[in-house]
Amino acid sequence: MQSHSKFIGHVPRHLIQQAVPKKVGRGWRADFNVAVWLHLALADELQVTLKVSYQDGETVREQLIDRGRPGFNQRILLCGIARLEYNQAIESMSLSLLSDEPIQTLMVGELFVQAVELQRDGERSRKRR
Incomplete structure (x- = not known):
């Protein structure tokens, strides 16, 4: 069980707003x-996991993106597609x-971090989901 968390960084709001929202079930999804690319000091070749946390209205949601073990040089590339489902908006x-x-x-x-599908300038003002 992975119980230690180390903050990497915040995603600027304008990057979040560039994503085209997709209707899924009763909510929305942005990809x-x-x-x-990380360089970290670990005692052993411990497995690490990349996690995205996001605010959906009053609810904090999390998604695991990738996991791996740093190489002998203690560097690792973690990557993937975050498919973030939400009901209100990703704040x-x-x-x-x-x-x-x-x-x-x-x-x-x-x-x-980049939206898989970018909104065009005219769409951004109409679609605020």
Whole structure:
């Protein structure tokens, strides 16, 4: 069970708003490409997991994106598509790293978040979901 969490970073609001919302069931979904290149200090080759947390109105939701073990140089690329389902609107989004043991040092080499499908300028003002 991965009980330690290390904050990686917040996603700027304008990047969140660029996603085209898709109607799914009784709610909505926005898809984002997510990738982080990390250099971290771990005692052993422990498995780490990339997690996206986001605010849907009053509800905080989470989704696990990718997991892996850093190489001998203590670097790892974690990436995937975050398919975030929501009922109201995605107010904020952040990324964090989960591990079984505390991560003492974490350096973010690159952090990439982009909507899979981008809204055109005219659509953004009409679709606020």
